[in-house]
Amino acid sequence: MSNAVAAGIPVTVTNQLSFPLVVYSTVTPTPPSSPPSTNPADYLPVYTQIATVPANGAQSFTTPDALCRMVICRASDDFPLQLFIPSILAESAATTVAQTDLQTCQTVLSFYQQVMSQPYAPASLQFNELFVNVTDVSTLESAVATFFSTNGMNGATYGHWSIVSYWATNSLNAWPGTYYCYQPQTSSSGFVIPPSDCGTLTVANGTATFTPAAGTPSTGPLTFSHSTLSSDGASAAAGLLLTAVPRSLAWEGQPDSVVLCFVGTLNGQTLVAQPYQNPSIPWWIAAYDLAYGAFQTVQLAMALDMAVTVLGGVANGIGYLSSKISSFISSGNSALSAQSGTASPASAIGEEAEPINVDVDVDVDVDIDTDTDNVEDTDNVTDTDVDVDIDIDIDIDDDVFAVIDVDVDVDVDVDTDVVTDTDNVTDTDNVTDVDTDTDIDTDVNVQPGMIKGALSNLGSWIVSKGFPALVKNLAIMVAFTSAQKLLQVWQQAASQDLQNMAPQQSTGLGLLINYMLNENNPIATRWTTFADYVQAGSVAADVPSTGTQQMVLTTIVMTKDPAADSAQSGWNWPQATEVALVNQLAQYGSAATQYQAYQVLASYTYDGKPLPVKVACNVALEYLKQISGKNA
Numbered sequence: 001m002s003n004a005v006a007a008g009i010p011v012t013v014t015n016q017l018s019f020p021l022v023v024y025s026t027v028t029p030t031p032p033s034s035p036p037s038t039n040p041a042d043y044l045p046v047y048t049q050i051a052t053v054p055a056n057g058a059q060s061f062t063t064p065d066a067l068c069r070m071v072i073c074r075a076s077d078d079f080p081l082q083l084f085i086p087s088i089l090a091e092s093a094a095t096t097v098a099q100t101d102l103q104t105c106q107t108v109l110s111f112y113q114q115v116m117s118q119p120y121a122p123a124s125l126q127f128n129e130l131f132v133n134v135t136d137v138s139t140l141e142s143a144v145a146t147f148f149s150t151n152g153m154n155g156a157t158y159g160h161w162s163i164v165s166y167w168a169t170n171s172l173n174a175w176p177g178t179y180y181c182y183q184p185q186t187s188s189s190g191f192v193i194p195p196s197d198c199g200t201l202t203v204a205n206g207t208a209t210f211t212p213a214a215g216t217p218s219t220g221p222l223t224f225s226h227s228t229l230s231s232d233g234a235s236a237a238a239g240l241l242l243t244a245v246p247r248s249l250a251w252e253g254q255p256d257s258v259v260l261c262f263v264g265t266l267n268g269q270t271l272v273a274q275p276y277q278n279p280s281i282p283w284w285i286a287a288y289d290l291a292y293g294a295f296q297t298v299q300l301a302m303a304l305d306m307a308v309t310v311l312g313g314v315a316n317g318i319g320y321l322s323s324k325i326s327s328f329i330s331s332g333n334s335a336l337s338a339q340s341g342t343a344s345p346a347s348a349i350g351e352e353a354e355p356i357n358v359d360v361d362v363d364v365d366v367d368i369d370t371d372t373d374n375v376e377d378t379d380n381v382t383d384t385d386v387d388v389d390i391d392i393d394i395d396i397d398d399d400v401f402a403v404i405d406v407d408v409d410v411d412v413d414v415d416t417d418v419v420t421d422t423d424n425v426t427d428t429d430n431v432t433d434v435d436t437d438t439d440i441d442t443d444v445n446v447q448p449g450m451i452k453g454a455l456s457n458l459g460s461w462i463v464s465k466g467f468p469a470l471v472k473n474l475a476i477m478v479a480f481t482s483a484q485k486l487l488q489v490w491q492q493a494a495s496q497d498l499q500n501m502a503p504q505q506s507t508g509l510g511l512l513i514n515y516m517l518n519e520n521n522p523i524a525t526r527w528t529t530f531a532d533y534v535q536a537g538s539v540a541a542d543v544p545s546t547g548t549q550q551m552v553l554t555t556i557v558m559t560k561d562p563a564a565d566s567a568q569s570g571w572n573w574p575q576a577t578e579v580a581l582v583n584q585l586a587q588y589g590s591a592a593t594q595y596q597a598y599q600v601l602a603s604y605t606y607d608g609k610p611l612p613v614k615v616a617c618n619v620a621l622e623y624l625k626q627i628s629g630k631n632a
Contacts (some may be wrong), residue, residue: 009086012094013053013072020075021053021097025064028306032314038327040303041335043310044226045166047071053097069309071163072097077173077206080166081105083159084308096140111153112298116246116548117258119294119618120460121261123151132329132500137308137324144301162305165298167228168246173206174261175244179273181210184282184345201229201262201273206515210240219266227295228339229262236342237268241598242620243343245287251467261344271343281468286480288343289507290463292336296502301330305438326500333502340504342483347504353486353513354560383391393628400514425461444550454548459508461533469529473520477561480510486555509555517561526577527602535595543591546624553617553624559620567612577606582622589627597623 015021026045027543030037037043040518041090052075053059063070065085072082072095080099086093115124130143141158168174179201182194199212208222208229219240231239242264262273263284274286288295307328311317321328340347395435462470483502491498512533516526534549536542581604585597601616611619 006397008065009068009090010060010062010092011070011084011086012092013051014058014086014094014096015053015056015075016096016098017081017102018055021073022073023051023053023059023061023123024048024071024073025050026069026071028310029511032310032317035309036311036317036320037319038083038324039187039330040299040307040328040332042156043303043306045069055197067313067469069168069306073167074102078167078171079105079173080163081339083157083163088313088605097452100155104153104160105164107153108148108156108160111151111156112161112165112168113246113258114351115297116294117248118462118463119291120456124294124297125456131297131300131304132484133174134304134322134325137304137325138318138322140308141302155314158305161257162302165302169244170225171206172203172208172224176203176205177260177275178202179260179262179275180277181266181271181273182279182552183271184284185233185270193282197277198266198271201251205386206325212298213509221372226299229264239267241342242271242273243288243339245291245343246290247283248463250464251283261287263345265340265342266486282471282474283467283473285474286344286345286467286507286511289340289347289481289504290341290360290459292502292504292507295336296333299336302328303332307309329500333500336502337502344504344507346476347479347481350482350514353478353482353510355486355489355558356565381518444490445471445547446551447492447547448494448496449549450551451487451490451494454544455505455508457536457542457544457548458512458533458552460542461536462508462511466529466533467511469532470515474514475518477517478510478559480507480514483510483555486513486559489558490551509552512552512558515555516556516617517559517564519563523613523616524565524602527598527616528615531595531598531602532543534598543594545595546628548621549594550621550624553620557614557617557621564588564612564614571612571615573606578622579621584624585619585623596625 013023024047026047028043029046048064050064050070051059051061053072066088068086070084070086071080072084080098082095083096084093111123114121115127118124127147130140130147134140134143144158144161148154170232180197181199181201182196183198184194197213199210202209202211208224210219210222210231212219219234222229222231222240224244227244227415229240229242233239233242234241242262245261245263246258246263248255249259259275261275261283261412262271264271270284272279274283308319309319311321326336382631468503481527483506484498484501484503487494487498487506487509488503512530515521515529518526534544536544585600588594588597588600598620601620604611604616610616
């Protein structure tokens with residue numbers, strides 16, 4: 001059998017197109033081990049040219065071995081047109097490349113751009129689920145074909161996706177142009193838009209050249225592999241090391257434009273590159289992490305396709321891979337997370353999010369003053385102050401599946417003054433002054449899938465619209481990716497959601513938490529932005545559910561922040577006033593009108609002051625509880 005493999009198979013390729021073709025053998029250089037590897041990196045293909053085919057002509061050749069995976073490309077730019085795998089039992093094989101092949105691959109390329117630039121679009125999320133939730137990898141080919149057919153891409157296959165996404169992540173022919181390079185400064189107090197570029201990247205004819213501005217060191221030759229553009233021997237501390245991130249220009253007001261941008265380092269300093277001059281918004285602080293799910297889709301899909309090809313000839317290879325799919329996915333996630341170190345400059349900024357779980361602290365001060373003068377005037381003053389100052393209490397009831405009890409007691413301040421004056425007349429005043437007690441008990445009913453749904457819903461709004469608002473006057477209170485830590489309170493109810501979740505996938509929530517706790521922005525502005533998130537373009541189907549809103553608000557409440565916690569603990573207002581506000585909000589109970597409740601919070605004041613953000617969150621939680629009961 002080994003001799004037959006070495007002999008190869010005679011193949012004829014007929015070209016019906018008006019340009020020449022090139023044929024590559026694409027195999028992984030790592031032979032299958034026993035047991036097979038569960039590392040996606042071991043299944044990355046290597047392209048080796050084995051033939052050319054003239055325009056409107058044909059070419060016959062012999063494959064390097066009998067088991068050969070061929071990709072046929074346009075010669076001018078290596079754009080893939082067809083994946084062809086002859087049967088290992090065939091004595092010879094033939095294939096024809098036609099106009100339909102070109103059209104299909106162009107359609108798949110458009111979908112690739114959609115997945116990368118709109119990672120939270122329904123189709124992108126559904127496509128991702130095919131791979132992250134697969135249990136039998138042998139079913140992927142039919143599942144992908146069905147997905148493409150259902151989404152209007154008739155004729156597209158798993159093979160088309162694999163060869164097109166490989167080209168887009170490994171060939172600079174996919175992204176020609178001039179990219180202007182900048183070295184932004186990052187800090188916890190904000191992001192400084194660089195005033196001038198530090199050089200240019202020129203991508204043409206499949207190669208990239210960095211031309212530095214005066215005083216910037218040169219980098220030497222550059223290579224592009226698996227979305228990474230790098231100089232020879234580059235690391236995070238030396239040379240040029242950039243990650244390519246396709247993204248929509250929606251944040252810059254051009255939602256129909258998808259371009260390639262780069263994020264990484266130049267000799268240890270943050271560097272970004274974009275196809276237009278004068279950046280207007282710090283897109284680079286989260287572009288990679290927000291697109292993490294798209295990078296996951298591309299890497300996982302390509303690796304699994306090659307793994308199925310390689311292991312198809314190994315006894316029980318496919319079954320073994322299916323049984324180890326969780327390890328396969330986790331290994332891929334680890335590589336993507338490691339890449340975030342250079343591809344996401346903000347990932348290391350800010351403190352880790354720390355959940356609050358503070359017991360009630362009760363201080364009782366009793367002062368008794370007795371004044372006796374020579375005159376018949378005796379004052380007996382009893383002054384009793386009962387202060388409950390810190391009253392954020394988040395109780396997680398592990399005994400009740402899928403229910404988290406969030407009990408919030410907002411400042412109890414009881415002052416009892418008893419004054420007895422004895423003069424020539426008897427005048428006794430008993431004055432009791434009680435400042436109110438607010439007690440909110442909210443049940444967040446977390447079901448499997450809710451965490452993924454909440455992050456996807458929020459991410460969709462941020463990617464399509466919300467990012468410019470969230471980074472206005474940006475100050476990082478907690479690290480974006482550490483929002484994942486806050487989600488662990490729902491671990492028991494949503495273990496599957498969190499099992500393979502990478503920290504980068506919580507970035508959208510982290511952005512919102514930082515924004516809502518950021519005192520650089522007025523409280524009214526913060527709630528207006530939150531209302532915009534809930535409104536979701538007035539499309540009821542896109543409005544986050546009441547449960548999703550409760551989850552998001554709860555993470556804000558339980559994020560430790562000295563300024564916000566102090567403002568909450570020092571807040572006093574009558575319980576009747578709060579109840580009235582909750583009732584006022586409750587009139588906006590339908591999905592299409594819920595955003596108006598947050599607009600009310602944005603303009604609301606008590607005693608001339610806006611509600612502290614965590615007090616307002618607790619009011620919103622009670623409002624959501626009330627309308628959920630009405631809708632039940």
